[in-house]
Amino acid sequence: MFEFCADPKSLEGFQWFACYLTSGKHMNMYWAFGTVLLLLAVTAPIAMLFGFFGAMAARSPFFALRLIGKGYTGMVRGVPDIVFFLFFVIALDQGIEYIMHLIRCPEWTEPVRNGLEFRVCPQAKVPLGNSAQWIHQFYGFMLAVLTFALVFGAFAANVLYGAMQAVPRAQLETAEAYGLSHAQVFRRVLVPQMWVYALPGLSNLWLILIKATPLLFLLGVQDIVYWARELGGAKTQAFDYPHPDWRLYYFLFLLVFYLGFTRVSEIVLNRISARLSKGQATAAGEAMRKAGI
Amino acid sequence: MTCWETIGAYAFRSLGYGERLLPRSDFTLCQQFTLIGSGLIWNVYFGVVALIFGFVLANAIAFAKASHNPIARKPAEWFIFLFRGSPLFIQFFLAYEALQLLPRAGIDVFGITVQTSWTTKAWAGALFVLFLNTAAYSAEIFYGALRSIPKGDLEAAEAYGLTGFAKFRRIQWPTMLRLAWPAYTNEAIFLFHSTTLVYFSGFPAFQQRGDALYYASYFADKTFNPFVSYPIVAGYFIALTLLLIWLMGAINARLNRHLPSNMGGKIRLRLQVIR
Numbered sequence: 001m002f003e004f005c006a007d008p009k010s011l012e013g014f015q016w017f018a019c020y021l022t023s024g025k026h027m028n029m030y031w032a033f034g035t036v037l038l039l040l041a042v043t044a045p046i047a048m049l050f051g052f053f054g055a056m057a058a059r060s061p062f063f064a065l066r067l068i069g070k071g072y073t074g075m076v077r078g079v080p081d082i083v084f085f086l087f088f089v090i091a092l093d094q095g096i097e098y099i100m101h102l103i104r105c106p107e108w109t110e111p112v113r114n115g116l117e118f119r120v121c122p123q124a125k126v127p128l129g130n131s132a133q134w135i136h137q138f139y140g141f142m143l144a145v146l147t148f149a150l151v152f153g154a155f156a157a158n159v160l161y162g163a164m165q166a167v168p169r170a171q172l173e174t175a176e177a178y179g180l181s182h183a184q185v186f187r188r189v190l191v192p193q194m195w196v197y198a199l200p201g202l203s204n205l206w207l208i209l210i211k212a213t214p215l216l217f218l219l220g221v222q223d224i225v226y227w228a229r230e231l232g233g234a235k236t237q238a239f240d241y242p243h244p245d246w247r248l249y250y251f252l253f254l255l256v257f258y259l260g261f262t263r264v265s266e267i268v269l270n271r272i273s274a275r276l277s278k279g280q281a282t283a284a285g286e287a288m289r290k291a292g293i
Numbered sequence: 294m295t296c297w298e299t300i301g302a303y304a305f306r307s308l309g310y311g312e313r314l315l316p317r318s319d320f321t322l323c324q325q326f327t328l329i330g331s332g333l334i335w336n337v338y339f340g341v342v343a344l345i346f347g348f349v350l351a352n353a354i355a356f357a358k359a360s361h362n363p364i365a366r367k368p369a370e371w372f373i374f375l376f377r378g379s380p381l382f383i384q385f386f387l388a389y390e391a392l393q394l395l396p397r398a399g400i401d402v403f404g405i406t407v408q409t410s411w412t413t414k415a416w417a418g419a420l421f422v423l424f425l426n427t428a429a430y431s432a433e434i435f436y437g438a439l440r441s442i443p444k445g446d447l448e449a450a451e452a453y454g455l456t457g458f459a460k461f462r463r464i465q466w467p468t469m470l471r472l473a474w475p476a477y478t479n480e481a482i483f484l485f486h487s488t489t490l491v492y493f494s495g496f497p498a499f500q501q502r503g504d505a506l507y508y509a510s511y512f513a514d515k516t517f518n519p520f521v522s523y524p525i526v527a528g529y530f531i532a533l534t535l536l537l538i539w540l541m542g543a544i545n546a547r548l549n550r551h552l553p554s555n556m557g558g559k560i561r562l563r564l565q566v567i568r
Binding site: 228 | 318374375378379380381382383384386387390391393394482485486487489490493506509510513515516517518519520523526527530531534535
């Protein structure tokens with residue numbers, strides 16, 4: 001990074017740290033923070049979409065659809081989410097490869113699951129065996145995104161289902177009395193009104209999602225936890241920057257990062273909630289009116 | 294090996310009793326059920342012990358946070374912020390690294406050497422983290438309940454001449470518990486769920502003695518088949534959750550026994566208490 005970093009062994013004090021903290025591997029760690037933020041930015045809308053359709057299915061008049069929706073919203077209640085994380089990341093990978101296998105190699109006769117092996121034809125490998133390193137990383141990341149979205153979609157479905165139920169029944173009946181069809185009632189009355197009820201749950205969900213991002217490490221993505229362990233471990237004289245076991249300080253840094261991130265999110269979400277509560281006929285809105293805000 | 298023999302060999306494998314070697318090939322359903330069930334002992338241990346000790350500390354912290362005295366309030370607020378604002382996963386890593394820095398030979402306290410090596414073991418170190426973590430989450434729930442005790446109840450207590458500790462013991466505390474219980478039930482459920490993180494964070498599984506998820510992922514790695522072992526863990530946890538809901542529901546019914554039957558707090562999923 002800096003010019004005086006050419007010979008790390010001769011450095012001391014501030015210069016040593018300046019060079020150490022800007023080494024190539026540290027740059028990778030700083031980029032990993034970007035990975036975490038990217039995961040949040042991509043996962044949140046997809047999870048919302050899953051949650052929305054899950055909640056819609058859960059209150060559908062068709063039994064089969066309702067069963068699927070209820071099962072999806074209920075799945076996170078009894079089973080630890082980490083089980084789903086570990087399960088989906090393999091299940092999705094094998095599912096995708098199996099579908100590719102059916103499409104690309106219809107004449108393949110050997111069984112795919114043979115004893116302790118899961119073997120599809122080479123053309124069905126996702127990504128293909130000879131593709132570049134970044135494609136493998138990208139695929140791993142997308143798999144993690146989909147896994148996160150599936151699990152958090154179930155949480156979001158819970159929140160949105162509750163919010164849809166919380167919209168006063170009289171509102172929907174009035175709309176029906178005016179001759180609106182079911183779809184129109186849903187689109188024009190239910191959905192616009194449910195967000196006030198959904199917001200507290202959704203803001204909690206956002207905080208939970210932030211705090212779940214270190215689990216990326218378990219899904220095999222080179223995230224900040226991976227780099228903290230990698231860089232913090234004791235380095236012998238064979239390395240450019242030898243140092244004792246510093247993992248404690250790296251994890252302390254991650255802790256501060258997460259504390260700051262959740263705190264800032266909390267402040268922003270409180271502002272949004274105050275903005276939405278203003279003038280509403282709810283307890284929060286009434287409290288604001290009395291306080292003269 | 295029949296299924297009974299397998300159960301005999303592996304039922305307490307997670308505690309170090311029975312067969313030492315884990316199965317390496319020809320995995321049977323019976324082996325998976327037995328070993329994962331054996332691991333569940335650890336989940337129950339972490340959950341139950343952390344819940345009981347956490348409950349006591351959570352009460353203290355909730356009252357400290359509700360106190361007018363900043364010397365009591367500020368530390369309680371910071372404690373809750375620290376543990377609720379950061380991921381449990383990072384807390385485990387941090388605690389493990391911090392505990393490893395303790396001197397290996399032990400610490401001298403008034404001439405007596407206190408051993409430190411046990412603190413880095415999961416049964417003590419991870420339990421300690423879970424204990425503090427659940428105390429912080431529960432304290433926030435109890436604090437919220439404390440603030441939403443109906444004003445009339447406290448005024449009525451004073452009108453009857455109850456003050457100080459008598460008022461606290463007979464009115465404030467039971468009402469707080471009653472109001473907090475549905476949310477606290479969810480906290481308990483998710484505490485049991487988060488015990489699965491222990492052996493996936495810094496704490497190593499000594500001699501492959503791990504929890505339910507540890508063995509499930511062992512089988513999934515060996516067989517490349519996630520469709521058997523993970524549903525087994527899921528089944529075990531659903532059973533554990535139902536048991537917990539039943540137990541907490543019984544306590545809830547007792548806390549609400551003086552109320553008309555339609556006024557008791559209903560227990561349902563509340564997302565604010567998930568880690």
